[in-house]
Amino acid sequence: MSFLEKLAYAWELRGLFAQSLGISLLIALGAVVIGFVIGVLLAVIRIAPKTNPVVKVLDGFAQLYITIIRGTPTMVQLLIMYSSILVVFKYLGTNLLVPIIAFGVNSGAYMAEIIRSGINSVDVGQMEAGRSVGLSWVTTMRKIIIPQAIKVVIPTIFNEIIILVKETSVVSVIALRAGGNQVWDLMGLVSKMATAKPAVYNTFLYIGALIYLTVVLLLTFLQKMLEKRMKKNER
């Protein structure tokens, strides 16, 4: 099989490639949203003054969560979700929520630390000013501190998103279903095709790599646009 023939074969499968790219992006997008929400919540809990016993308990939980998630491999977390915690999805026609939740929960721990560092970088005077006009701690966080913190951590958040997009390739260790049919993420598709036709393995790997690279370049572009817009907001 010549190189051109391999490319032609890949082109024949473009529908499948597109679908599997869609699956990968869907998982990544869902995970980013969940991760971001968890991250903000955990960061705020970690940063909250420990005067209230409820906050203390929540903070203990947040620390435990971050320790466990950062201390275990993503693939292990995914398999645990798949085979025990979210085992109910085994009986459903669509189980894409399993990797979305698994990667979201994973990313939440990292996002929490990123956002926490962002909150810490905001001048304490901002919180004092908010409190001095009678706003509560939570309102000041929401309206003043977190918007400023997010701006600071956009590059680091995008770094995490990029890692997450690539990390979703781990999902090929579990069997994905959508509407009762088996589906594959991008790397899952490459492996499957390679098993069916070993001769195309290397070519398909390169194609997979190129697709990921393109996605990451698009994300980088998006990051730059966002940073530019936020800077403009200050002038």
Add this chain to the structure above:
Amino acid sequence: MNDKPLISIKGLYKYFDKLQVLKGVSTEIKKGEKVAIIGPSGSGKSTMLRCINLLENPTYGEIWFEGKLLTPIDPYLHFDVIKLSNTYQKQLEQYLVEHPDADPEAASEAVIADIKKNDLLKKNEGGAYRKAIKALFQENFQNVDISRRDIGMVFQHFNLFNNLTVMQNLTLAPVELKLKTKEEAEARALELLTRIGLADKANVYPSTLSGGQKQRIAIVRALAMNPKVMLFDEPTSALDPEMVGEVLDLIKQLADTGMTMVIVTHEMGFAREVADRVLFMDGGIIAEEGKPKELFANPQNPRTKEFLSKVL
């Protein structure tokens, strides 16, 4: 003038770990009064000011605002509450037996210190005492967030909200706290900005402003809440010299409207001109206080003399 104090500070102590910044400050501020606090750096004047709206939590002592207690109902914070307890009575009797010729004030202080140190209230006191505390709590306590609406604060470093426009800086709190509708708040903000000649800056972000402009906007941000008192924490210390005047002028205008003000400042001329009363703080206590003319012209305390000779 109303004689009931707007703000009462009673037996205020503040420790930062082992460092004692305030060592028993008590004073009252009446409605309409302008009080300037002067003193060397590290004397505790900013800390005292920040204790008034609980940006610093006092280690001991009480802050009262309009007859409401802002400091938490921790029995150890309240001398009056400690004195209500049986433990206090017993310990005092015992103390007076041991020290028959002790001064009553000193005896009381020593007993209270002992009770605090050994956490005797928790060990000895029962339900009746707890009820007394609860009564005090219900009657007088007020969450400081409520009082802060009436206590405007101006910071050394302005602390304008960097992520909001000037207009949003002024309207955020009144709207968020549902004191005004957005339209009302914006109308009021524009009126205030016009008063300080910065109406054209309504839609810019703070980073584009000069220090003097920032501080004047910080002042009207506090005024947008229609406060009953304004606290100024060294409002001109972070400004370039040519911008000090515009900020002091605005504070002076505000003083002329009858606003109650507490100002921590290094501007002695300004303090002399604007204040009704000057507090000289040194080493965590109010070392001397008086009318500005008397205190500046004829200081009684040697430390006041020394300080004034350096700065005047």
